Amino acid sequence: MGRDLSALFDPVSVAVVGASDDPAKYGHAIAAQAVRANGRRPVHLVNRRGGTVLGRTAAPSLSAIGEPVDLAVVSVPAAGFEDAVDEALRCGARAIVAITAGFAETGDAGRVRQNAVAERVRAAGAVMVGPNCLGLADNTTDLFLASDTFTPGGVALLSQSGNLALELQLRFRPHGLGFSRFVSLGNQADVTLVDLLADCARHEGTRAIAVYAEDFGDGRAFAEAAADAGKPVVLLTAGRGDASARSAQSHTGALTTSADVVAAACRDAGVELVATPRELTVVLAALSGGRRAADHRVAVLTDGGGHGVVAADAVEATGLAVPELREPTRQRLCEALWEQSAVANPVDLAGMGEQDPGSYAETVAALLAAEEVDAVLMTGYFGGYAAAEGGLGGGGAALADGEQAAARLIAARHRATAKPLVVQSMYPDSPSCRTLAAAGVPVFGATEDAARALAATATGSPGSQGSQGSPGLAPLPSPASPMRESGYMETRAALEAAGLAFPAAREIHDEAELLATAEEFTGPYVLKALHLLHKSDAGGVALGLAGPEELLAAFREMHARLGASAYSVEAMADLTDGIELIVGVNRDPRFGPVAMVGLGGVLAEALHDVAFTLAPVPADRALHLLRGLRTAALLDGVRGRPPVDVAAAARAVETITTFAAAHPEIAEIEVNPLLVRPDGVLALDSRAVLD
Template sequence: MGRDLTALFDPVSVAVVGASDDPAKYGHAIAAQALRANGRRPVHLVNRRGGTVLGKTAAPTLSAIGDVVDLAVVSVPAAAFEDAVDEALRCGARAIVAITAGFAETGEAGRTRQQAVAERVRAAGAVLVGPNCLGLADNTTDLFLTSDTFTPGGVALLSQSGNLALELQLRFRPHALGFSRFVSLGNQADVTLVDLLADCARHEGTRAIAVYAEDFADGRAFAEAAAAAGKPVALLTGGRGDASARSAQSHTGALTTSADVVAAACRDAGVELVATPRELAVVLAALTGGRRADGHRVAVLTDGGGHGVVAADAAETAGLTVPELHEPTRARLRTALWEQSAVSNPVDLAGMGEQDPGSYAETVAALLAAEEVDAVLMTGYFGGYAAAEGGLGGGGTALAAGEQEAARLIAARHRATAKPLVVQSMYPDSPSCRTLVAAGVPVFAGTEDAARALAASAPGAPRTGVPPLPRPAAPLPESGYLQTRRALEAAGVAFPAAREIHDETELLAATGEFGGPYVLKALHLLHKTDAGGVALGLAGPDELLAAFREMHARLGAPSYSVEAMADTTDGVELIVGVNRDPRFGPVAMVGLGGVLAEALRDIAFALAPVPADRALRLLRGLRTAALLDGTRGRPAVDITAAAAAVETITSFAAAHPEIAELEVNPLLVRPHGVLALDSRAVLA
């Protein structure tokens, strides 16, 4: 069910502690906004000097109000913060919004103070947003506790940046979007992003949730909450391009970046991941209308060949397709358009819009009705006739009126179908385009924005949800090669026969247990190949003995592993690894492996553990997936067995929280079954 945040978003009464007449103080802005509630609830102002603030009598303390305070906004110097919070709790506050800064963001001492305050708040059964936040607003309950006003609408914004909210407000306006709620996350000492996301998912006034976060705290819980939201969730996050801060000791660790982890979590949870505030606004303009395409097939409509070509390219770049229209659709278009119009796809009116703006509406209707089309992108000059009467063609008022009538017909057709329609216009602010926006048709100035909006409306990768973590297993006592190998074998991963040896006598004894060819590995080296600690294809005992003597003289390793050499002739080498992210927990990586894993970087990521069906989709999505099906006379390999091995390996790693990095590389996939040829584990 999640935490009860009713007192935070719809309190019975509000008190602003630190209210001020000084415009330079944040308590002034908060107080002025709080008083905008038009009598929805009592608003008390508290200033230690008493007197009046903004023409309203101010109490010197919360206790002096003489009534229960449901929500207290605390905007006082850091030295007075704890006393203000304690008094608010004594006065019955169920919610506190802490504007005051100077806590965890300043270092360990501040973190300790912050934790102590949060514990007192929770012990009292209250909730706290912040500290070090910019407040919150809920347009559905007339609660205004931030310095800025937000246009009402259906988007809840949960943000670690106040200025980002202001930019989004500007970018929302052309799309007739607004905010249901805004919450500045602050330090998340008590109420977290996950708590707020879950509450906004239940909030009737919120249609979509936008998040800007630099610190997820519990990223896996965020993904779980987003997957369960039942509403569109879009995420803009900073620092995704930085590699993991810790020093990676395996290929898996070296290849896994923060960007990979966040992208995998978003894909699994069905979150739209964006890179800029502009893209965030574009995606929300598409998603708040509630329209989702059944597929990726887009029809492009233009009144100029150049715009059509650019739009088709943009659509394909965004992951959509622009298929040729079927003959029945083309026949319908021919009856509505003139001879020089192109009716394949893109559909080009070829100047007919200048003669008859109604041709836009007829063509849109035909394309939306076409069974081979999942969505429509109209691009180019539409909007220009009404934007400047007497524009192209000199049609003047008649053309402007015709275009506006076409816009009304397009809007009506849009309302009558579930398919998405998106418009790119050279004149997005024209009356005709405003008619479309009012009807819920997203209109953009940029072609790439229109294509991105359609991509957001199209089906994404199958939403797998966030896999539950298995019950922790008994910790591994050691992470050496043979210990890791034995643990994986016990879990069900097949390896070639092997024996640990320390001297020549034990080496020759191993040759009596299994035949060659052999592999010799120096143990207690993390990267054995890089150190020259692996010898392959040793035909018999004599070659094995010679290789041992050379390697031991050079490396002096305390022990070695003698192993049966696997036949790799018809196999494909994969890498399967798990890297434990501090925010999202175990993250799996699968890809083309062997010694070229880092150079080729043909890899895919998912939150671990990875079920076999999900692993199969990851493998099929690799650039080199064709190798798995056999090429140039090579047989297809057992990809089903490979997917099962991925499930086993990732489940094993997820059940061992003491493992920071686990890797099986290569995992040899053969026409029948798989064989792990090497493995390594790094303990946290």
């Protein structure tokens, strides 16, 4: 069910501690906003000097109000913060919005103070947003406790940046978007992003949740809450390009960056990940109507060849398809358009719109009705006929009126279908485009924005993490008995016990043990020097040793050079017709175990053909990842080679990642190579690093 945050968003009464008549103080801005909703609930202003604030009598303290306070906004200097919070709790406050800064963001001493206050708040059964936040607002309950006014709408914004909210307010306006709630996250000492996300998911007035976060805290919990939200979640985050601060000791660690982890978590949880406020707005505009494309097939309608080609390229760049239309659809289009119109896809009116603006509406109707079309992108000049200036826009009232009529017909057709329709126009602010926007048709001035919007509506498309297409999060397994040693033989034995197949192997320390092992199984052999993380790089692996004599010679040479304390003698696997993969798990401090699957062997880092997802990875999800690799065609056989057992590889991925997820003491683990053959899989090498 999650935490009860009702006192935060719909309190019985509000008090602003630190209210002021000084416009330079934040307590003035908060107080001015708070009193806007005075008819909804009592709003008390508190200033230690008493007197009046904003023409209203101010109490010198919370206690002096003489009645309980449900929510207290604390905007006082840091030296008086703890006393103000304690007084609020004594006065019955169930919620606190802590504006005051100077805590965890200043260092360890500030964090200690912050944690102590948060503990007292929780002990009293209350909740606290902040400290070091900019307030909150809820347009559905007339609660205005931030310095700015937010246009009402269906988007809840949970943000670590106040200025970002102001920019989004401006960007939302042309798309008819507004805010149900705004919360400045602050330091998240008590109420966290996860708590707020879960509450907004339950909030009837919120249709979509936008998040700007630099610190996820518990990233795995964030992903789980987003996956369970049941409504669109769009994330804008910073710092995704930085590699992990921990020095990687395996290929998996070296190949995994913060960007990979966040992208994998978003994809798995069904979160739309965006890079800029503009892209965030585009995605929200596309998703606000609740429309989803059943598949990836897009029809492009244009009134000029250039716009059509550019739009088709932009659509395909997002991972969607612009397929050729089927004959029945093309025949219907031919009947509606003139001879020079192109009807394959893109569909080009070729100037007919200038003769009959209604041709836009007829074509849109035909494309939305086509079985082979999942979404439509209309691009180019539409809107220009009714525009106040420019080009043919000044070309006559008849064309302008016709275009407006076409816009109304397109809007009606849009309301009658569940398929997404997106428009890119040279004149996005024209009356005709505003008619479309008012009907819920997303309208953009940039082709790339229109294409990104369509990608957001496409279930499971490569350019989208839309919730309907997300694979979901597999639950973490119960912790297993911890590994005490992470040597090669110990790691190998643990994975074998979990069900992963390896070739026969024995650990040896001298020539006598080596020759005894050679009698246990026949060659060819592999010799490995143990206690080296990257054995191949150090020359600690010898392959294809035909018999005992070659094995002994290789041992003597390697031992003279490396002087390792132990070696492994292994049966050489048959590499014929096999494909080498790498499977690893890297434990991220925010998101927990993150799996990597890709083309492996000694060239794993050089090729960098890998995919990421949160661990554990069920076999069906692993199969999807393998099929998504750039080199996936190798798995099905090329140049006369037989296909390999991809299903067995997927089961091996499940085994490895489930094992890693059940061992929180493992910082990194990988199997490289995992040899996939036509008849199954063999793990040829493994390594683990304990935390």
